[in-house]
Amino acid sequence: MKEKSGVTGGKIAVYVILILLSILTIIPFAWMLSASLKLNKDVFAWPMEWIPSNPQWQNYVNIWTKIPLLKFISNTAILTVVVTLLQLLTSSFAAYAFAKLRFRGRNLLFLGYIATIAMPWQVYMVPQFLMMSGMGLNDKLLAMICLQAFSAFGVFLMKQFYDGIPDELCEAARIDGLSEYGIWRRIMLPLSKPSLATLTIFTFVNTWNDFLGPLLYLHTESKKTLQLGLRMFIGQYSAEYGLIMAASVVALIPVLIVFLALQKYFVQGIASSGLKG
Amino acid sequence: MKKMLKRTLSLMLALLMVAGLAACGNNAEQTSNPPAANSQPAENNNNNNNNDNQQSAGEEVTLKWAVWDINLTTYYQPLIDAYVADHPNVKIEMVDLGSSDYQNALITQLTGNADLDVVCVKDIPGYANLVKGGYLSDLSGAGIDSSLYGGTIEQITVDGKFYALPFRSDHWVVYYNKALFDAAGVDYPTNDMTIAEYDALARQVTSGTGAGKVYGSHFHTWRSAPSLFAVLDGQHTVVDGSYDFMKSTYEWVLAEQNDGICQDYGTLKATQTHYSGVFFNQQCAMMNMGSWFIPTQIEKVKSGESLATNWGIVKYPHPEGVAAGTTLGTITSVAVNAASAKQDAALDFVKFVGGEQGAEIIAKTGTFPAIKSDAVLDELAKMDGFPTDEASKEALSTTQVYLEMPMHDKAADIEGVLNEAHDGIMTGAMTIDEGIQKMNNEVSALLG
Amino acid sequence: MQTTQRPAASEAVVRSRKKRELVKNLVAYSFIAPNFVGFAVFTLVPMVMAVALAFLSWDGSNNNPITFAGFQNFIDLFQDPKFTQALVNTVAYAVITVPLTMAASLGLAILLNQKIHARNFFRTMMFFPYVASMVAVTAVWNMLFNPSMGPVNMILSGLGVENLPRWSADPNWFICMGTVILFSIWKFMGYYMIIYLAGLQGVNPDLYEAAALDGANPWQKFWYVTMPQLRPTTFFVTVMLTIQCFKVYDIFLMITNFGPGGKTRVLVGNIYEAAFTSRNFGYASAMAMVLFILVLIVTLIQFRGESSMKE
Secondary structure, eight states, X not given: OHHHHHHHHHHXXXXXXXXXXXXXXXXXXXXXXXXXXXXXXXXXXXXXXXXXXXXOTXXXXXXXXXXXXXXXXXXXXXXXHHHHHHHHHHHHHHHHHHHHOOOTTXXXXXXXXXXXXXXXXXXXXXXXXXXXXXXXXXXXXXXXXXXXXXXXXXXXXXXHHHHTSOHHHHHHHHHTTOOHHHHIIIIIXXXXXXXXHHHHHHXXXXXXXXXXXXXXXXXXXXXXXXXXXXXXXXXHTTTOXXXXXXXXXXXXXXXXXXXXXXXXXXXXXXXXXXXXX | OHHHHHHHHHHHHHHHHHHHHHHXXXXXXXXXXXXXXXXXXXXXXXXXXXHHHHHHTTOOEEXXXXXXXXXXOSSHHHHHHHHHHHOTTEEEEEEEOOSTTHHHHHHHHXXXXXXXXXXXXXXHHHHHHHHHTTOBOOOTTSOOOGGXXXXXXXXXXXXXXXXOEEEEEEEEEEEEEHHHHHHHTOOOOOSSOBHHHHHHHHHHHOBOOGGGOBBSOOXXXXXXXXXGGGGTTSSOOTTSSOOGGGHHHHHHHHHHHHTTSSOOHHHHHHTTOOHHHHHHTTOBSEEEEETTHHHHHHHHHHHTOXXXXXXXEEOOOBOTTSOTTEEEEEEEEEEEBTTOSOHHHHHHHHHHHHSHHHHHHHHHTTOOBSOOOHHHHHHHHTSTTSOOSHHHHHTTOOSEXXXXXXXXXXXXXXXXXXXXXXXXXXXXXXXXXXXXXHHHHHHHHHHO | OHXXXXXXXXXXXXXXXXXXXXXXXXXXXXXXXXXXXXXXXXXXXXXXXXXXXTTEEOOSOTTSOOEEOTTHXXXXXXTOHHHHHHXXXXXXXXXXXXXXXXXXXXXXXXXXXXXXXXXXXXXXXXXXXXXXXXXXXXXXXHHHTOTTTOHHHHHHHHTTOOSOOOGGGOSSHHHHXXXXXXXXXXXXXXXXXXXXXXXXXXXXXXXXXHHHHTTOOHHHHIIIIIHHHTHHHHHHHHHHHHHXXXXXXXXXXXXXXXXXXXXXXXXXXXXXXXXXXXXXXXXXXXXXXXXXXXXXXXXXXXXXXXXXXXX
16 A cells, blocks of 8 residues: 555656756747737736737747748759658668668678768768759759768668568578569568658758758758758747747748658667667 | 677777778868869850850850848849849859858858859958868959958958958948937937047936846947947957957946946847847837948838937047047948859959949938948938938948958958957956956967 | 699689679679769769879869979968868867867757657757758847847847857857857757767667666766767767867858858868869868878777777
């Protein structure tokens, strides 16, 4: 009896702590949402009003005309979708060969990936920039695609997952007359949903939110991404707090959707990918 | 695991060697490039001399012009319209590279061999970088009368050559709010004020507390706003490598800040407050700022956004013993891309934009062109909404203008150091002496 | 006859085996090529070029020659006060941020590894800062911590605190750095929490039962069962976090703008400035090499640690 009440007491404490922590974590977003519906002069009014009594939906209309937000969003969307698709396709393709096929130079090639996986892009961004300029890719969305679509990380993550799939499955399929491409398409892809979801979240989020890459490569206003545009907006209309917050909310929504749609696979994906070390 | 490590290392070594080879190859290729690149403009000139005849015969030419903020700038389109009216065979396309990072974007474009023909040059550090990189065509032989430009061309001449033609030239003045002066019962500022008089006036007109406080002066967070009073005596420049002369300026500015005569730098910076809002909302009685603010202020008074409806301008405060009308200036120029294949057509357009015809068109939009003939000044003072008092009109003319940043091939680096030290001094992160020490050390390290 | 036939037969076998081998290799390469070509061109080649560029001097203009600088770039580096400052700041930032973030994420993971209601909901909440755009969240953060009007200082002044901190604009290095570190913990902890959660799920439950039989209290269970079992995860988290801190750029750009007075400059900020403002590409690459070496050291420690753990 005594022990039982101790357990529930502990549980309650856990809930209280968790709720407090969640509130702390989420406060900035709540504030963002609240401020995005206020007039500039009310944003910092104290004591603050969490739910604006006079919501300024107009803010969400004005942001589209103050800067070419639609253009920025469509640039970012194109970029993100292309990069994510390329990343998923080429990574799972290459990972299949590394995990399930024996061939010459396998270890050496994989080592090439492993050796660079921890190396931050910032180490080689300068020569890469010079090289891309030399190739005439500067100020082109294509440069961003080339930059982000072929990462060592994706190959590594997918290979770790494929390693966990029994070889017998592939053998059986080979005996049934499936080609290697068929095995990849019919067996591996359907099985690897959690890690594909994990890779999608990572790639989508990183590409959508990337700032330094586009800052280096994209200059013409019509080619800028949402993050650059948002930053430009903050610079130009520094005191338009309501509008800045409204634009920020808009920038967060796509990531939120992708994340919520795929998050049930996420812990599973990370657990099976060996990312835990 | 050890084996893997060993392999990793040997792989890296192998890659290093490849890199060495690639670099050598690259190097050879690059060093052989310059003569070719240098001779290109000359060749083009010859070609274009022939082209010229054809062009006048009506051959279609399209020029690409690199600019910033097409939507916010009023004079690009009128300039293009006027030029195209006289040259029906020419088409001009603008390429917007944005204002925040314009110079970096431009140089990147030029390195990437973008097909730009005419480019705007935003500031002196950017100009210095462009000249160093050999990106701009020499304009000194193009028959431009430099005497029209109030000495600005001389200030951007390097080794007897200049590579850009100023088309806008703004100078700093003091904006003041007449209503606030009337309310405080203080006399308006005049066209001949020493810095000490300006300081005293600011202290006199400061009043109130809390939200309704009126600050006597307002210094925007740019380094140029407070610190460059120090160069007005003509004894020093900001590329000297020694900055002890700035001490007294920082002292009086910080004193104003501590005494609540002007707003606190740290707060302005943290809130990213734009100077226009401070003036519009009548939070300051006086504000030193460039003449580019005049058309904005006029427009916002009309739209009702600026509450400072009764306002005027006077000449910049000057140090003791220096003539009134001595002030700071910035220039914006146009130039021809050295790699453009349409050198003559581009040059012709540049001469139009920077020339007298261009100046009048620019002046009509309320912007200050580089050529300030009497006709131009009249045009500006006639602007609807410009203060009607004589002093304001007189404040448009200058006697001596020092560029905010003089021409120097390390201008961009020097500017970085100075901005940082300025930030340190103004926030109190450094004392004035520490800040000046930092400038002295780091700039002399740059100058080598 | 037999003697001649046999080699011919085996030759055919060898040939067909070789052919099969070749086809097998080609199939494998066809799988790898799409990714590897892109990876080699856009990652491996620049990485190698980075090393070479550090020994050269070039302003990026095709009109100017590339010259060989030898070790001059590196000599200049260590005479550049801005560089030393950036290096110290970067390392200090990492040294403080890494343990704090780890503690926060481990704590969260343990709380969220229990059988409780709405577990997934809490996990999602905690993870959200990690996926949110840096530009957007720093904008909010700057408003919340605005020295004169921000709600944080409003609350503090309501509590009677005098000399309110100016946060990202504070002249005191510890406060402006602290603001960035606080932000970083908030932003990163959700991600590492997920990794710890994955690690916790790999802990053998029998061990807890055995510990319970021995009469261990929860704290002892954590210290003698969970922590040793999580060692590989902890190790991995340390390395990834450290590298993440070394390469920091945008957080500082958007929160302190490397100020006040350059007091919070960091390595990548200097690299960016040297390359794209001063157009001194060789010098920028020399700085990048220092970053490379820092990361290499951390990675090598990981290799050693991992192999010692496996032994």
